[in-house]
Amino acid sequence: MDGSQKHQMVFVGKHQTGHEEWFCPICGRRLLMHAPPNYSKKVLTPGDEMVTHSASKYGFQLDMTASSAVSGEQNANDHAVIEEKLDNLRNMLKAAALDHLL
Structure with a gap:
């Protein structure tokens, strides 16, 4: 993955499993994702694995790259950032x- 090409994924909706379904209209990549603290990601259709995939929802930038491995420390850091942004949104x-x- 060279990172020079980027595809923006779009939110399809809630999947019957409770995960969020995301789709790349450029290469057809499809995946299911569950946000932290119970982070998981399952690629349904790989699409172009040589480009960087990203998406945004509610002001959060999401990494949609091929790797689904997330360290516990990264997961905790991501969760803290999301909780802070959600608190800000609730206050607004x-x-x-x-x-x-x-």
Whole structure:
């Protein structure tokens, strides 16, 4: 993977397993992902494994590369960052009197 080519994946929806389904409209890559703290990723269709795949959802940038191995330390760090951003989002919704959306 040279990193010079990048494909942006799109969120398809919730899969029947409870995982999120993601799709790359450029090369056809499909995967199921569960966010931390129970992180898991399963590639359904590999697509072009020579490019970097990424996606964003709710302001979070997600790595969609071929490797599904994540260290416990990285998982904990990612979880802490996500929790902090979610807390910020919750506070913004409360401040805007939109906390009923939580």
